[in-house]
Structures are given as structure tokens and as C-alpha cells.
Amino acid sequence: MRFLVSTIGSRGEAQPVTALAVQLKELGNDVRVVAPPDFEELVTGSGIDFTPVGPVLRTATAVQRTPDELRRLAEESVREQFRVIGQAARGANVLVAGGALQHATRSVAESLGAHYVYTSFCANTLPSPHHAPPAMLGRVPVNGTPEENLAQWEQQRHLFAFARDVLNTERAELGLGPIDDVRDHIFGDAPWLAADPVLGPWPGPGELVQTGAWLTDDRRPLEPELEAFLADGEPPIYFGLGSMRGAQETARHAIESARELGKRVVLQHGWADLRLTDDAPDCLAIGEVNQQTLFRRVAAIAHHGGAGTTTTAAAAGTPQIVLPHMYDQYYWGNQVERLNIGRSAEAVTAEVLAEALELAEEAAKVGTQIRTDGARVAAERLMGLNA
The missing domain is CATH 3.40.50.2000 (Glycogen Phosphorylase B;)
Known part of the structure; x- marks a missing residue:
């Protein structure tokens, strides 16, 4: 056919x-x-x-x-x-x-x-x-x-x-x-x-x-620099907005909030071309990445709430923070809240991040139920x- x-x-x-x-x-x-x-x-x-x-x-x-x-x-x-x-x-x-x-x-x-x-x-x-x-x-x-x-x-x-x-x-x-x-x-x-x-x-x-x-069944390996960063400490927080045009302030707030809790950050540039606020070794900026592999190796995932990213995060069994911008993203934020596998918020704050991190057990449980x-x-x- x-x-x-x-x-x-x-x-x-x-x-x-x-x-x-x-x-x-x-x-x-x-x-x-x-x-x-x-x-x-x-x-x-x-x-x-x-x-x-x-x-x-x-x-x-x-x-x-x-x-x-x-x-x-x-x-x-x-x-x-x-x-x-x-x-x-x-x-x-x-x-x-x-x-x-x-x-x-x-x-x-x-x-x-x-x-x-x-x-x-x-x-x-x-x-x-x-x-x-x-x-x-x-x-x-x-x-x-x-x-x-x-x-x-x-x-x-x-x-x-x-x-x-x-x-x-x-x-x-x-x-x-x-x-x-x-x-x-x-x-x-x-x-x-x-x-x-x-x-x-x-x-x-x-x-x-x-x-x-x-x-997709993504089998791409992670870049050596990212692999080394992940191996050099506790699982970091991932932050990325995909194809959204997010402001640099959103990345700065996320990094500051993670640092308040003693967490490292992996920041994906995305279409907004997000950048790190400094060159401290507790943060790493990356480009296109195999999210299926990376999301299983981070402590929490902050993202824009697209259908694919939300599903990949849920399947990874990792708590997430949805930062909706448009269209269906508000719905996915509500679903994450409904299942108690993360939070929906306007920005990443230390309080929101701490709440999400407490949901790791529930997120892992739901992760086993997501169809692939x-x-x-x-x-x-x-x-x-x-x-």
C-alpha cells in the first residue's frame, strides 16, 4: 500500500x-x-x-x-x-x-x-x-x-x-x-x-x-560532554522550551531555583536559543538531544508542555514541570497535575521545583503504564x- x-x-x-x-x-x-x-x-x-x-x-x-x-x-x-x-x-x-x-x-x-x-x-x-x-x-x-x-x-x-x-x-x-x-x-x-x-x-x-x-524509538547516543556532565554528580534538572519563543528570563529563573535547592541544570537551547547566565560548572547548555535517554537520567524535567515532550517525560518516569505557552499545552499541564506526576506553573521557582521533586515515586509508577x-x-x- x-x-x-x-x-x-x-x-x-x-x-x-x-x-x-x-x-x-x-x-x-x-x-x-x-x-x-x-x-x-x-x-x-x-x-x-x-x-x-x-x-x-x-x-x-x-x-x-x-x-x-x-x-x-x-x-x-x-x-x-x-x-x-x-x-x-x-x-x-x-x-x-x-x-x-x-x-x-x-x-x-x-x-x-x-x-x-x-x-x-x-x-x-x-x-x-x-x-x-x-x-x-x-x-x-x-x-x-x-x-x-x-x-x-x-x-x-x-x-x-x-x-x-x-x-x-x-x-x-x-x-x-x-x-x-x-x-x-x-x-x-x-x-x-x-x-x-x-x-x-x-x-x-x-x-x-x-x-x-x-x-519514535530514539537510539542516538548522548554527546560525550553531556555524558561526562551527567556522570559527574547527582542527576540534574532539565530545562527546555522546544519550539517555543521563551524569554531568557525563564531560563534564569529556572537556574536560580535549581541552585537554591543545590541542583545542577541541563539547559536545551531550543528555538528560543536559551543561554546560560554564567559559565559555572553546575550548568550545561545543549542542542538537539535524545530526550528518551536523557529524561531517564535527570531529577526533574521543566518544559513547555508539548504533547511529545510531556509523553516522553511521563514514560521516563521522571517528575515534570509544565510551563504552558499555547494551544494544547495547558491541557497537558492539567493532566500532569491530575496524575500527580508533576506541576503546571508560569515559571520554575524553588517552591515549585521542590514540590515536583517530591513526586518522583508517583512519576515512576505512572511511567510503567505509558504505552510505547x-x-x-x-x-x-x-x-x-x-x-
Whole structure:
């Protein structure tokens, strides 16, 4: 079978779709990943064919945009998605859209007569009366009654319709009729949930396919300098914000808080290009790293709350501090609190860090319950669509 797996998101979406692609290929399928150009090395390094779509995210997200500029860029994105995915998907039996705002994938699947599966990486990005929608455009919805939650979902529906006219123009070029509700069109009739059932369960209503998180099997060794640092004392605190544009102050607060408790720090630069405050030997700055290995060797993990990082931290059995910035990250902070495997906070303070460190036993217990076979489960189920 031939599969196309697409995303327009950051590493938190590119990494799981790559994990799925690897499993599909191991099962003997022809697979191509469409993703932003930032992730070409991630995808091709895993032995998967790659097609870039859109601008380099690391550069594009660093620029502040006016509402008119954002609207124009969104419309350009929809046009390019149709062009790129339309070409890359030729001959595909199944198209998988990983993550939101993928306006073209379902339409291309319709035009090809192929199966279409939309997959979310977090339960609260799918409508439910049991949770509020994710944070968008600076607004952080708060969970309320089922009626209040559904009202918030209705209020947010229009955010998906920003490029409906462009979407329908492109559909017409493919000989397809217009659609009115963009959100429900993207999500499809039976969306999947690629999140761990312990860490991020689907609350209902109804049942959907929940495969478990799509995790890579990262076997990269740690850099010698990091290995030496880890071996030279007690397990340190990890601090990193991934693809978020965090301020340097957040790193400074984390380092000061760790030092108050006599802890060392491993600081990941990330897209914010975080830097150490001094050259003292109790801190080490690093670049890209195998988090699966590193997270098992630190005392606590402070991060932005992306789905992949939260799941990797939970699977490592290490307490975590979630510092949410946007979208689903507030949800993951709440889940970490619910399971009592960490804390959600605006910043790392000595008090918050001390509380998180006290949760090591509970975090280790939950770590044994996190599934690691989600990508394989999903791949096998996808192959069954043509059976």
C-alpha cells in the first residue's frame, strides 16, 4: 500500500508522523511524509521519503504579523497545501493528516478516491462537552459545565473558517463541491487520537480510535560532554522550551531555583536559543538531544508542555514541570497535575521545583503504564482500511 502522512505543525507534530511513517515502512508499505522544511533531516534520517510544505517554521514564527498579514499567509498556506499534497499523494491509498489546520488533505483524498484519517495528538483539540477547547490567539479557555464547554467550542469554530473561500476554490479545481463547516471537514467523520490513554484519555462522548502516542524509538547516543556532565554528580534538572519563543528570563529563573535547592541544570537551547547566565560548572547548555535517554537520567524535567515532550517525560518516569505557552499545552499541564506526576506553573521557582521533586515515586509508577507501541498499533490499523 501507499501512504501519505502530512502535517504543517512544529516538531511536536512532525516527530509523531515520522514515527508512524517508520512503522508503516517496516510493515512493507511505500510512505511519504509532507511536513515543513525544518524537519527534512528528521524524516529522511529515519529512511522516509520527504516533501517540504510551507516556509521554514523556525524563521517564520519569529516574526510578529498583523491580522491582515496572518490572513494572507493562511490563504497562501492553503493554496500551497493543495499544490504540494496533490502532487505528493499521487497513487496513495491512504492519506493521514496529523494535527490541525490541514485544509487540503481530505479534499485531495476525495479527489483520489483514497481513505482519509485525521489524527489529533491531544484529546482537548477535539470537541467534547467534557473539556474546553485549546488555547488559540492568546485566549486560554477554562473548563466549565458541559454546556459551557460546548458553547466555547462553538465560539471557536469560526477560527477554522478563515480560508474557506480559498479552500472551496481549490476544491472546485479538483471537481469537488463546496464545504461550509471547515472544522468538521478537516476532522472528518471518525478522527483518531494518538495520545496515551493514561496520560491523555478520551473523555467522550462516544468512542474513537485511540492508538496511544506515536513515539519514535530514539537510539542516538548522548554527546560525550553531556555524558561526562551527567556522570559527574547527582542527576540534574532539565530545562527546555522546544519550539517555543521563551524569554531568557525563564531560563534564569529556572537556574536560580535549581541552585537554591543545590541542583545542577541541563539547559536545551531550543528555538528560543536559551543561554546560560554564567559559565559555572553546575550548568550545561545543549542542542538537539535524545530526550528518551536523557529524561531517564535527570531529577526533574521543566518544559513547555508539548504533547511529545510531556509523553516522553511521563514514560521516563521522571517528575515534570509544565510551563504552558499555547494551544494544547495547558491541557497537558492539567493532566500532569491530575496524575500527580508533576506541576503546571508560569515559571520554575524553588517552591515549585521542590514540590515536583517530591513526586518522583508517583512519576515512576505512572511511567510503567505509558504505552510505547502507539505508532505500530496505528500502522497496523491503517493497513486494515483496504482489507
